[in-house]
Amino acid sequence: MRKVAESTVARLSVYLRQLAELEREGVSTVSSAALACRAGTTAAQVRKDLSFFGTFGKRGLGYSVSELSSELRTILGLGRTWRVALVGAGKIGAALYDYQDFRRQGFYIRAVFDNDPAKIGQRWNGVEVRPASELESVLRGEAIDIVIIAVPASAAQGVVDRVVSAGVRGILNFAPVRLTVPPGVELKNVNMAVEMEGLSFALARR
Amino acid sequence: MRKVAESTVARLSVYLRQLAELEREGVSTVSSAALACRAGTTAAQVRKDLSFFGTFGKRGLGYSVSELSSELRTILGLGRTWRVALVGAGKIGAALYDYQDFRRQGFYIRAVFDNDPAKIGQRWNGVEVRPASELESVLRGEAIDIVIIAVPASAAQGVVDRVVSAGVRGILNFAPVRLTVPPGVELKNVNMAVEMEGLSFALARR
DNA sequence: GGATGTGAATGTCTTCACAGCT
DNA sequence: AGCTGTGAAGACATTCACATCC
Numbered sequence: 001m002r003k004v005a006e007s008t009v010a011r012l013s014v015y016l017r018q019l020a021e022l023e024r025e026g027v028s029t030v031s032s033a034a035l036a037c038r039a040g041t042t043a044a045q046v047r048k049d050l051s052f053f054g055t056f057g058k059r060g061l062g063y064s065v066s067e068l069s070s071e072l073r074t075i076l077g078l079g080r081t082w083r084v085a086l087v088g089a090g091k092i093g094a095a096l097y098d099y100q101d102f103r104r105q106g107f108y109i110r111a112v113f114d115n116d117p118a119k120i121g122q123r124w125n126g127v128e129v130r131p132a133s134e135l136e137s138v139l140r141g142e143a144i145d146i147v148i149i150a151v152p153a154s155a156a157q158g159v160v161d162r163v164v165s166a167g168v169r170g171i172l173n174f175a176p177v178r179l180t181v182p183p184g185v186e187l188k189n190v191n192m193a194v195e196m197e198g199l200s201f202a203l204a205r206r
Numbered sequence: 207m208r209k210v211a212e213s214t215v216a217r218l219s220v221y222l223r224q225l226a227e228l229e230r231e232g233v234s235t236v237s238s239a240a241l242a243c244r245a246g247t248t249a250a251q252v253r254k255d256l257s258f259f260g261t262f263g264k265r266g267l268g269y270s271v272s273e274l275s276s277e278l279r280t281i282l283g284l285g286r287t288w289r290v291a292l293v294g295a296g297k298i299g300a301a302l303y304d305y306q307d308f309r310r311q312g313f314y315i316r317a318v319f320d321n322d323p324a325k326i327g328q329r330w331n332g333v334e335v336r337p338a339s340e341l342e343s344v345l346r347g348e349a350i351d352i353v354i355i356a357v358p359a360s361a362a363q364g365v366v367d368r369v370v371s372a373g374v375r376g377i378l379n380f381a382p383v384r385l386t387v388p389p390g391v392e393l394k395n396v397n398m399a400v401e402m403e404g405l406s407f408a409l410a411r412r
Numbered sequence: 413g414g415a416t417g418t419g420a421a422t423g424t425c426t427t428c429a430c431a432g433c434t
Numbered sequence: 435a436g437c438t439g440t441g442a443a444g445a446c447a448t449t450c451a452c453a454t455c456c
Contacts, residue, residue: 005447009407013400014384031415040384043415044449051417059416060456076403077410091301098297101382101399107406146405170405172398176307178220178246186408188401192378193307194219195394197282199352199376200313201215202392204283211425237437249437250427257439265433265438414456422449433438 008049012072014039015046019069031062081106083143085168087159088150089114089122089129092174096148097124110142135159139166146170153177214255218278220245221252225275237268287312289349291374293365294356295320295328295335298380302354303330316348341365345372352376359383 018038022030033043050056050068053075057063073079084107086093096102097109112129114120122129130138139147147163149156149171156175163171164185171187173179181187224244228236239249256262256274259281263269279285290313292299302308303315318335320326328335336344345353353369355362355377362381369377370391377393379385387393 006404007447009404010400012407013397013403016403017382017399018384033415038384040386042449044451045447047415047417048448055417057416058456059454060414062415075407077406078403080410082406082409091297091304095297095301096398099398102402105399105403107402145409146402170409172401172405176223178224178244180246186405188404190396190398190401191219192302192305192396193223193311194216195378195396196308196313196352197219197222197284197311198212198215198394199378199392200283200288201218201281203288203351203376204286213425239437248427250429251425253437253439254426261439263438266436267434268437416453416455418451418453420450420452422447424445424447426443426445428443429441431438431440434436 004052008052009076011039011041011045011049012076015049016069016072016076016078019065019072022065023069028065029062030065030068032057035063078106081108082145084109084146084148085111085113085139085142085144086148086150087113087132087135087163088174089116089119089124090150093148093150094124096150096174107146109148111138111144113138132159135162136166139163139168144168146172149173149175149179151175210258214258215282217245217247217251217255218282221255222275222278222282222284225271225278228271229275234271235268236271236274238263241269284312287314288351290315290352290354291317291319291345291348291350292354292356293319293338293341293369294358294380295322295325295330296356299354299356300330302356302380313352315354317344317350319344338365341368342372345369345374350374352378355379355381355385357381 015035018035032046036043036046056068056071086097086109089112112124112127113132113135114129115132119129120131147168149159151159153175156177157179160171160179160181164181169185173189176191176193179187221241224241238252242249242252262274262277292303292315295318318330318333319338319341320335321338325335326337353374355365357365359381362383363385366377366385366387370387375391379395382397382399385393
């Protein structure tokens with residue numbers, strides 16, 4: 001069960017989202033072909049992806065929407081809540097804080113940090129914006145699992161080093177800069193500039 | 207020169223960013239090994255990526271930082287300005303509008319749309335927030351190349367259909383939903399939920 | 413009959429290793 | 435000597451196709 005491709009995991013997320021939609025639509029059973037169609041992939045890919053984790057379907061029938069949904073939630077580690085901190089209370093931080101989809105999947109933002117005195121002390125839905133000086137102590141005190149980096153590029157690596165030293169092992173980075181973390185720490189990057197440049201590349205060659 | 211992997215293009219963006227940094231540091235020449243180290247990949251990968259587009263280095267020496275930088279900008283289609291529209295003037299839209307890195311690479315937001323009467327008519331840095339009803343006419347009138355979707359998931363596909371019918375061929379989607387576009391239209395997705403679930407997956411299996 | 417689960421085949425991407433320039 | 439550029443090898447991911455089971 002080791003060694004699963006990142007692309008497989010990303011697709012599982014997509015499947016899960018499609019299953020949630022099917023559930024809302026009242027559909028109770030789905031074939032790999034139907035799920036693939038909604039997820040933008042192929043039936044064989046769906047079956048292969050799932051086969052890494054077990055066997056969830058019934059031959060001749062397909063998959064139970066609710067069962068598969070629940071299995072995927074377990075596989076993706078969504079069977080618990082995750083304690084999240086947000087570093088950077090600027091526009092991007094505010095947008096992320098608001099992004100309710102996180103909460104729905106069990107990601108709870110338990111702490112917010114910023115350096116701007118005008119923001120420190122504000123209450124966001126009951127969560128106080130704290131100064132960066134309290135970073136390590138709050139991360140440990142609140143037992144934070146995952147930190148979201150939403151600070152300027154120049155400050156990001158410094159924040160990451162402190163976050164890692166405070167024992168956090170999952171980081172989602174929105175700063176447009178390549179960060180380094182020690183082995184054992186999981187780092188994901190969301191870089192809009194890379195995506196935009198992917199678009200301009202594709203559009204330019206025609 | 208056809209058929210370049212998406213992953214290659216994404217890395218080119220990263221190289222370009224590293225080269226810009228090297229330029230600021232006053233470095234004039236860089237080896238594939240040094241660039242790879244900064245970009246988080248291998249020397250062979252750097253050379254192979256570049257080899258799809260030509261030969262830019264000097265054997266025994268490395269690459270001229272400024273030359274390679276300029277070549278990459280051309281390859282990525284950054285040798286011109288791109289006219290961008292933003293649909294959705296909520297928190298995410300506001301954060302994106304503010305994201306100055308876009309502008310620096312030649313992506314200019316020329317139009318903003320929303321449905322909220324409280325937002326329509328606002329001026330964002332001189333760009334007026336317009337009602338969605340004007341979508342097609344403004345996209346054509348302003349000769350928009352790329353549209354950023356920052357509306358709720360439920361509204362996204364409808365917006366995309368209208369945007370495509372108005373002749374736009376590049377879309378960057380921030381709504382957490384799988385969109386479909388006809389062939390010939392380039393679609394990139396930024397999905398934070400997928401990234402967070404990738405983190406929880408990695409953290410859960412230890 | 414119908415759809416899954418999976419080894420085998422195919423396709424794609426990355427790494428190796430070295431000839432060839434500077 | 436040093437480092438690039440690139441075929442060839444290897445690793446990895448996707449697709450095929452079919453035996454298997456409901």
